[in-house]
Amino acid sequence: MSSSYLTRRELLRRSVLGAAGLWLADGLAFRAWAAAATQAGPGAAAKAAAGGKAKSVIQVWLWGGPPHLDTFDPKPDAGNDYAGPLKAIDTNVPGIRICELLPLLAKQADKYVLVRGMTHGNNGHETAAYMTQTGRKAGERIIYPSAGAVVTYFKGSAEAGYKGQIPPYIVLTEAQGRFDEAGFLGSRYKPFATGGDPSQAKFMVEGIVAQGVTDQQQRDRREMLHSLDTLQRTLPGNPSLKALAKSEDQAYDMILGEGAKIFDLTTEKDDLRERYGRTKFGQSCLMARRLVEQGVPYVTINSGGWDTHKDHFQAMRRKLPELDKCLATLIQDLSDRGLLDTTIVWCGGEFGRTPKIDWTPPWNGGRGHYGKAFSTFLAGGGFKGGRVVGVTDARGDVVTERPVYPCDLIGSIYDRLGIDLAAKLPHPQGLDAQVMPVAAEEVPSAGILKEIV
Numbered sequence: 432m433s434s435s436y437l438t439r440r441e442l443l444r445r446s447v448l449g450a451a452g453l454w455l456a457d458g459l460a461f462r463a464w465a466a467a468a469t470q471a472g473p474g475a476a477a478k479a480a481a482g483g484k485a486k487s488v489i490q491v492w493l494w495g496g497p498p499h500l501d502t503f504d505p506k507p508d509a510g511n512d513y514a515g516p517l518k519a520i521d522t523n524v525p526g527i528r529i530c531e532l533l534p535l536l537a538k539q540a541d542k543y544v545l546v547r548g549m550t551h552g553n554n555g556h557e558t559a560a561y562m563t564q565t566g567r568k569a570g571e572r573i574i575y576p577s578a579g580a581v582v583t584y585f586k587g588s589a590e591a592g593y594k595g596q597i598p599p600y601i602v603l604t605e606a607q608g609r610f611d612e613a614g615f616l617g618s619r620y621k622p623f624a625t626g627g628d629p630s631q632a633k634f635m636v637e638g639i640v641a642q643g644v645t646d647q648q649q650r651d652r653r654e655m656l657h658s659l660d661t662l663q664r665t666l667p668g669n670p671s672l673k674a675l676a677k678s679e680d681q682a683y684d685m686i687l688g689e690g691a692k693i694f695d696l697t698t699e700k701d702d703l704r705e706r707y708g709r710t711k712f713g714q715s716c717l718m719a720r721r722l723v724e725q726g727v728p729y730v731t732i733n734s735g736g737w738d739t740h741k742d743h744f745q746a747m748r749r750k751l752p753e754l755d756k757c758l759a760t761l762i763q764d765l766s767d768r769g770l771l772d773t774t775i776v777w778c779g780g781e782f783g784r785t786p787k788i789d790w791t792p793p794w795n796g797g798r799g800h801y802g803k804a805f806s807t808f809l810a811g812g813g814f815k816g817g818r819v820v821g822v823t824d825a826r827g828d829v830v831t832e833r834p835v836y837p838c839d840l841i842g843s844i845y846d847r848l849g850i851d852l853a854a855k856l857p858h859p860q861g862l863d864a865q866v867m868p869v870a871a872e873e874v875p876s877a878g879i880l881k882e883i884v
Contacts, residue, residue, distance in 0.1 A: 476854070477592075479866075480585035483849020484772065485812030487723040488582060490731045491716075491758065491778035492607065495556070495738030498784035498798050499806040500827045501530050501747050504547045506786070509826045513786050515744055515796065524817040532751035535759035541817040542762055542771070543810035544883050548821015548835040551782070554800040556738075559781035561610045566838035566867060573864060576614035576856070578841050579729040581866060583620050585850050586728035595726050596690040598623040602731045603715040615858050622731060629696055629714035693725055694718070706760045708753060716757045720764055723774050737780055741797040743788070762810055775812030775844055779805070786827040804830050807840060812847045815883045835880065842867045843880040852879075 500506055505519035505528060519528040522540035529537055529545075536543075553559045558569045564577040576584070579600050585591060587599030606624040613620040696704065696714060699721075707713040712734050719730045734754075739746045758778060765771040783805025784798035804823045810816065822832035842852055845866060852867040 474588075474590045476585045477588060477590035479851045479854035480591060480849050483847060485775050485844075485847040485849075486586075486773040487727060488578070488729050488775045488777060488812075488844065488848070489719045489723060489761070490579065490729070491776065491808075492731055492733050493737045493754075493778065493780040494560075494607065494733060494735045496559075496780045496782045496784055496800055496805070497737045498739070498743070498747070499547070499801075499804065499823070500784075500786055501744075502533065502751070503529050503545045503806040503808060504823055504827055505530055506825060506827050509786070512788055512790070513826045515788055517744065517747065527817070527819060530751060532747065533755040535755045536762075539759055539762055542766065543776075543808055543816050544814050544818050544820060544880075546807040546809060546820045546835050546840060546880070547804075547823055548830045548833045549779070549783075549805045549807050549837075549840070550830050550834050551802050551837055553802040554782065556781060556800070557609045559800075559802055560607070563779070563781050563837045564610070564612070564841075565614070566836075566841035573858070573862060574611060574614045575864070576616045576620060577610075577612040578844060579622055579731060580613045580616050580620040581845070581850070581856070582729045582848060584616060584856070585854075586848065587620075593726060593728060597693065597722075597725075597727065599727055600729045601625065601722055601727055602733055603718055604628065604711070605733050605735075607731070607733055615864070616856065617859070622729075624733075625694075628711050629694075629718045630709050630711050632697075693721055696721075703764070706756075707764075708756050708760075710753060710757075712753060713757045713760075716761045717764075720761060720768075720770070723765075724768070724770060739784065739798060741794045743784070743797045745796075758808075765811060771811040772813065773811075775814070775847060776810040777807070777844065778809075779807035783827075804828065807835075809840075809844075809883070812844075813884065814843075814847065818883055820880055820883060838868055839878060839880060842878075843884060846879050846884060 500509075500513065501515065501517050505517070506514050507519045507528075508514070518531040520531045520534065520537055521528055522537040524540040527540050527545065529540070551559065551562050553562060553569070561567070561569055564579075565575045566578070567575045583600040587593050593599050600620065600622040602622040602624040604625050604627055606622070612622055692698070696717060699717060704714070704717065707717045712732070715732045715734075719732055722730045736746065736750060758776075762771065762776060765774050765776070782800055782802040785801045786798075786804075789797045789799070804827060820833055821830055821835050823829065824831050845852055850866060852865075854866045856864045856866060858864045
């Protein structure tokens with residue numbers, strides 16, 4: 432009886448959601464969130480995240496490793512084999528200089544922090560990404576959740592005040608795919624990757640909406656499926672079916688209701704869209720602002736193309752002006768709307784790139800992976816702008832003052848969000864796990880970045 436019932440219920444669930452164009456293969460995170468949203472959230476987590484100036488995080492993830500010498504830590508006197516052809520320019524904060532290809536950001540240095548002392552020493556993409564996004568060492572028996580998953584655990588439940596109709600952890604647009612973002616917290620805390628391209632005329636959330644199906648067709652299909660749903664009529668009040676119905680309502684809201692309006696960029700003014708740039712990255716930055724405006728706790732913009740082993744400077748002349756335009760507009764837009772004080776903007780990658788340039792063929796001016804020293808950008812959320820944390824040597828080879836480890840950076844972000852760094856995380860096997868490591872056990876950590884909080 433029980434086995435037959437479950438089989439019928441699963442068949443109906445797949446029929447309803449499949450025919451409606453919902454729950455495609457990459458919609459796992461949405462399914463988990465929608466199912467969990469019908470249940471009580473982690474009340475203890477909400478209590479451990481009380482207070483804090485910041486409410487949301489926008490993480491601009493520069494996948495591949497952006498070069499610190501050609502972005503936020505230029506070394507103009509290091510010679511051509513290190514500095515390369517790009518020059519340094521002054522910012523609106525005396526003493527802070529950045530790359531000449533970032534002129535718009537140079538005008539806003541009073542609004543952000545440059546963490547030039549980042550270090551972890553690892554040069555592998557997957558391992559370094561895990562370290563910089565979790566604040567943990569690699570190779571432990573516990574696979575820890577990323578910062579996005581931890582923030583979602585503490586800030587993404589109804590008890591914590593999140594009442595949105597879309598998942599509390601969004602990635603624009605492709606999943607990062609190099610590690611399990613949720614770790615031991617499980618699929619409920621994985622990000623929902625939208626897919627699609629926000630710069631297109633009508634942005635489609637690929638994990639939810641079937642391409643080429645009109646809104647009216649979606650409504651017609653739903654009505655037809657409900658007319659065939661005998662299970663709901665024969666088992667009224669069944670808890671599992673009620674939860675399924677609520678999940679279905681939430682999914683349809685992302686297609687046809689208020690949730691869908693958040694993803695509709697045609698409601699934004701054309702001049703603002705132009706300021707962001709009509710590119711996939713630019714419109715993703717605009718979308719991120721809309722999401723935090725609606726209270727979404729964590730948004731990641733996944734930007735690739737930074738793994739520049741060869742023809743590095745040609746790539747930088749393409750990538751940096753776009754980054755400059757999009758990031759500067761995002762900071763200003765958040766500021767103009769009164770959102771910057773409550774939104775942390777975190778921009779960086781898994782490591783930096785080698786200070787010494789390889790001019791030989793086939794690299795033709797390339798930079799390799801470099802985890803000994805790199806830079807990260809922080810703005811908003813109560814961080815004090817116009818400051819630099821950490822110093823590298825004259826060639827950018829090593830951190831000479833105030834080394835900053837990933838646990839320091841992420842711990843500082845949690846601190847601004849009001850998340851207790853000593854709070855416990857629920858491990859499925861009951862292992863002892865807390866939000867951040869004890870510094871002495873993990874790395875010779877300098878602790879939270881108190882000079883900017």
